[in-house]
Amino acid sequence: MTESPDDVLAQMIRDCRQNGWASSVMPFFYVESFARENGWEPVATRRGDSSISRLKPTETNAANPRSISAVSGSGEQLLHVDGAHLHTVPDLVVMHASIPSPTPTRMWKPGFDIRHSHAVRHGVFLVGSGRQTFLATAVDDCGLRFDPYCMVPGDKRARDAWTTLTTYGDIHEHRWDVPNSLLFVDNRAVLHGRAKAVADQDRELTRVAYQAGTSK
Structure with missing residues (x-):
């Protein structure tokens, strides 16, 4: 028996x-419908923006100054x-590509020993910029909060944590x-980022972050 889209998304x-x-193949509107039915809350990761983002390679001089592309x-x-700069970090990120792209998304899941190391659990970071800054550690009771941008x-513990969390182990593409x-x-468990896309300027992903109650 063929699984329904809802069955696939639940799995x-x-x-x-x-x-x-986790990955699969289906049109994005199934995700939107499943999210509404299950009460997932979409999160705008930048003030004033829609919760649905279109991710495209952008050169630094054309990028939003608050974006990763600006760096x-x-x-x-x-x-x-x-959403590491938000007081409540979304627990699920959904990405979708309508057309193929040769540029992968890279992911790394830090192990227990890293997430529970003294530096990562106790190093204090200044998060955000301007009036929205606050202090936080790279791990809290809900999981990871780390964005080197x-x-x-x-403090020294945070500098050690920064080094640990930018020295990747086995990366999945x-x-x-x-x-x-x-x-x-x-x-809240995985760090991710786009690979080099200099030769893939037509790449476009749809991205939505959710509070979905999916974190461990």
């Missing part, structure tokens, strides 16, 4: 909780948590090889 959530990410351009991104180490590729990322 993706289970796989995402266990492994840190990395179309080069390889450092791995990060989406918007978090500045405030999700390849957008087929139309309607769909990726779920556990945003």
Whole structure:
């Protein structure tokens, strides 16, 4: 018997909780419908923006000054948590590609020893910019909060944590090889980022962050 889209998406959530990410192939509107039916709250990760983002390679001089592209351009991104600058970090990131792209999304799930290390649990970072700054650690009771683009180490432990969380272990690359590729990322357990896209300027992903109650 062929599984329904809802069955596939429910299994993706289970796989995402266990492994840190999950992938499938389906049109994006199924995700939107499933999210509404299950009470997921979409989160705008930048003030004034829609919760649905269109991610495209953008050179530094054309990027929003508050974006990762303003620093990395179309080069390889450092791995990060989406919405780390928010007081409540979304627990699920959904990405979708209508058409294939040769540029993968890179993901790394730090192990227990890293997440529970003294530096990562206790190093204090200055998060955000301007009037919205606050202090936080790279891990809290809900999981990871780390973005090297918007978090500045405030003490030696945080500097050590920054080094640890930017020295990646085994990186998984999700390849957008087929139309309607769909990726779920556990945003409180996994760091992710786009690979170098200098030769892939037509790449476009739809991205939504959710409070979905999916974190462990």
